Amino acid sequence: xxxxxxxxxxxxxxxxxxxxxxxxxxxxxxxxxxxxxxxxxxxxxxxxxxxxxxxxxxxxxxxxxxxxxxxxxxxxxxxxxxxxxxxxxxxxxxxxxxxxxxxxxxxxxxxxxxxxxxxxxxxxxxxxxxxxxxxxxxxxxxxxxxxxxxxxxxxxxxxxxxxxxxxxxxxxxxxxxxxxxxxxxxxxxxxxxxxxxxxxxxxxxxxxxxxxxxxxxxxxxxxxxxxxxxxxxxxxxxxxxxxxxxxxxxxxxxxxxxxxxx
Numbered sequence: 499x500x501x502x503x504x505x506x507x508x509x510x511x512x513x514x515x516x517x518x519x520x521x522x523x524x525x526x527x528x529x530x531x532x533x534x535x536x537x538x539x540x541x542x543x544x545x546x547x548x549x550x551x552x553x554x555x556x557x558x559x560x561x562x563x564x565x566x567x568x569x570x571x572x573x574x575x576x577x578x579x580x581x582x583x584x585x586x587x588x589x590x591x592x593x594x595x596x597x598x599x600x601x602x603x604x605x606x607x608x609x610x611x612x613x614x615x616x617x618x619x620x621x622x623x624x625x626x627x628x629x630x631x632x633x634x635x636x637x638x639x640x641x642x643x644x645x646x647x648x649x650x651x652x653x654x655x656x657x658x659x660x661x662x663x664x665x666x667x668x669x670x671x672x673x674x675x676x677x678x679x680x681x682x683x684x685x686x687x688x689x690x691x692x693x694x695x696x697x698x699x700x701x702x703x704x705x706x707x708x709x710x711x712x713x714x715x716x717x718x719x720x721x722x723x724x725x726x727x728x729x730x731x732x733x734x735x736x737x738x739x740x741x742x743x744x745x746x747x748x749x750x751x752x753x754x755x756x757x758x759x760x
Contacts (some may be wrong), residue, residue: 499603500529500574505652506532507610507708507725511571517748523550528755529575529697532597532608534724536560536569536653539576547573559583560647561594569594570653576601581642585633589626596634604733605636605645609653614674621674627656628683635687648741651692654708654751655726657684659694662704663723668732675724688728695727695740695756705742708751716750727756 504526508514511533523531531553537702539560547556555574561568572581578599584591597608612630616622657680661667670676681703684719689696696705706721715721727740746752 499760500576500601500606500700501756501760502526502528502755503530503532503606503650503652503727503758504528504728504753504755505534505608505654505725506746506753507749508533509656509749509751510537511547512538512542514748515546519748520544520546522748522753523573524552524747528553528573530599530601530606530656531573532606532652533571533573534569534595534608534610536571537566538569539565547571556583557583557597559594559597559696561592563592567593568610569611570597570608572597572598572599572606574601578606582637585630585637587633590630590633593623595630596637598637600641600647602647603647605638605641605647605649607634607649607651607653609634609651609655609662611654611656614677614680621672621677621753624674624677624679627674628679630723631655631657631683631687635690635692639690642730649730650733650756651728652726652754654724655684656724657681658722658724659684659697659726662702663697665705665706665720665722675722691731693731693734695729695734695737696723696742696754698734699737699740700738705744707742707744707754711750727754729756733758
């Protein structure tokens with residue numbers, strides 16, 4: 499079983515590589531690393547991701563809807579026994595937001611959940627987001643039932659679960675990422691038998707994983723915790739730690755992760 503699992507929305511892998519991503523990756527000590535918002539196609543993927551000694555196995559799932567949009571990537575020390583990228587719904591699959599890897603004793607889903615904002619920032623994509631979220635957990639639940647394995651669902655969920663998870667909850671009650679219906683949908687999925695690892699192990703800690711790119715926002719720590727590492731309840735006894743690496747720069751998000759015991 500992988501012991502150290504990491505996730506990072508890199509907000510464009512090529513830009514993140516220019517800002518030190520590869521140095522971080524070499525120091526990460528990860529066994530599995532999920533990346534979101536890759537925003538790259540296969541032809542323009544930084545070659546170093548294919549040549550990593552620690553991570554000889556890499557898979558990119560890119561958006562088919564348009565180039566330079568969305569996309570997820572999975573790095574691992576061991577080759578997955580299986581890797582699925584389809585939610586079996588064309589309207590979801592064309593955006594390249596989902597990977598489900600089966601290792602010998604663990605399922606790992608790497609997911610870039612949609613933002614509910616439309617082009618006019620009118621929350622018009624919220625219904626799409628809610629349907630996508632439920633479908634992810636439907637597919638993971640089915641895989642758990644078929645394999646009998648515990649699961650990790652990690653990535654940019656684009657939803658802050660509770661008021662403690664963003665700096666200004668009162669100002670954002672009508673903002674996608676903290677809408678009541680988004681939080682209710684996420685809570686409903688967790689209620690199927692999943693645990694938000696960071697909040698379970700650090701119930702009172704205020705720590706964020708995303709900050710607006712506006713000048714000074716990150717320095718003032720006006721952020722949101724929208725990147726989550728969620729595990730099935732049968733895996734939770736093996737979770738030694740859950741962490742958010744706020745000091746790591748290179749994106750408007752920072753990496754998150756968990757440590758599992760043996």
